[in-house]
Amino acid sequence: MAPMTQGRPLLNRRLAEFGTTIFAEMSALAARTGSINLGQGFPDTDGPESVREAAVRALRDGRGNQYPPGPGVPELRTAVAGHQQRFHGLAFDPDTEVLVTAGATEAIAATMLALLEPGDEVIAFEPYYDSYAAAISMAGGTRVPLLLRAPEFRPDLTALRDAVTDRTRLLLLNSPHNPTGMVLTREELTAIAELAVERDLIVVTDEVYEHLVFDGEHIPLASLPGMRERTVSISSAGKTFSFTGWKVGWVTAAAPLVTAVRSAKQYLTFVSAGPFQYAVAEALSLPDAYFAGFREDLRAKRDLLTRGLAAAGFEVYSPQGTYFVTTDVAALGEKDALAFCRALPERCGVVAVPNSVFYDDPVAGRSQVRFAFCKREGVLRDAVERLGRL
Secondary structure (H helix, E strand, O other): OOOEEOOEEOOOOOOOOOOOOHHHHHHHHHHHHOOEEOOOOOOOOOOOHHHHHHHHHHHHOOOOOOOOOOOOOHHHHHHHHHHHHHHHOOOOOOOOOEEEEOHHHHHHHHHHHHHOOOOOEEEEEEOOOHHHHHHHHHOOOEEEEEEOOOOOOOOOHHHHHHHOOOOEEEEEEEOOOOOOOOOOOHHHHHHHHHHHHHHOOEEEEEOOOOOOEOOOOOOOHHHOOOOOOOEEEEEEOHHHHOOHHHOOEEEEOOHHHHHHHHHHHOOOOOOOOHHHHHHHHHHOOOOHHHHHHHHHHHHHHHHHHHHHHHHOOOEEEOOOEOOEEEEEHHHHOOOOHHHHHHHHHHHHOEEOEEHHHHOOOOOOOOOEEEEEOOOOHHHHHHHHHHHOOO
16 A cells, blocks of 8 residues: 555655556566566667767767756757758758757657646557656646557557547657557558648657668658648657667757747756767767668567567567567467566566556557567577577
């Protein structure tokens, strides 16, 4: 039973349903059992040496060791705007339409806090990354899930239209989608854009895996007609450059939206990651060969792991993007993904994450398990060999 003070639980009701994240639980389990951690999505090698050295240089030169500017250092804001133009043909003013955040997680939280009034509805793809539900709840909003069904995990656009009510404030989209690996098509994005314009909705897009699309293409929603002024686009350096611990993210949007998000963000971290901001500015200017090589390396690792999981008896849903693969363990005679993941380290020395924790519907993802393949090839081969013991 939770502790009580003056007859009340310590934790407020908006967060009462959220305990320790599944990532913390499973990573602790991996450490305790010495298992291969394919649960939490962090690489087991650092990113480009030149980018790491840029951070060291910034530290030594005294750049960013004190509070950086609230919106982010000018070099990084300019680099983010350049990245959006270079890869997506989107023009943003680095002074008024770019905001640097403490990773994409803070960007999402600040956006929800800034744009939602209590009772506003937010439609989000289910399963969803756990911080989405928490951020919506902290802002007093109501989440409305749009279920993505196996095996394709495509959004039901008719169901999306039907889910919009007079209380709907915004859509929260994630493509490439974590945990399923689904990548929205141009046709799906066009339909979503038309609905947003018709119903005057704001759309928040989490695009942190934008450079990890293996099948199809990444199309920013902000590039479609009518969406430039109503889309908050979010991305980060952690996934693309394999420096997840630096926690450098960003928001790009029309100036009024960025101003609103910055109003909330300044009371969260205020600023963060000063020296790393300069390093990420250099990272965003890496040649095209880096981004292509990064994608192809992860494609090969995806194929290695998916083949191994299939051989081990899992039903495998090969992802179009991200660095996660969703599986179903019912084919192994298992019914409960959470119980399966808690027992997996003792059974074969591998840690994974149950997708069931990403659903409001306890039945929809009950037997789904997610594995991360952003690891060294040798580690993945070892994991595949261990999983084969099942």
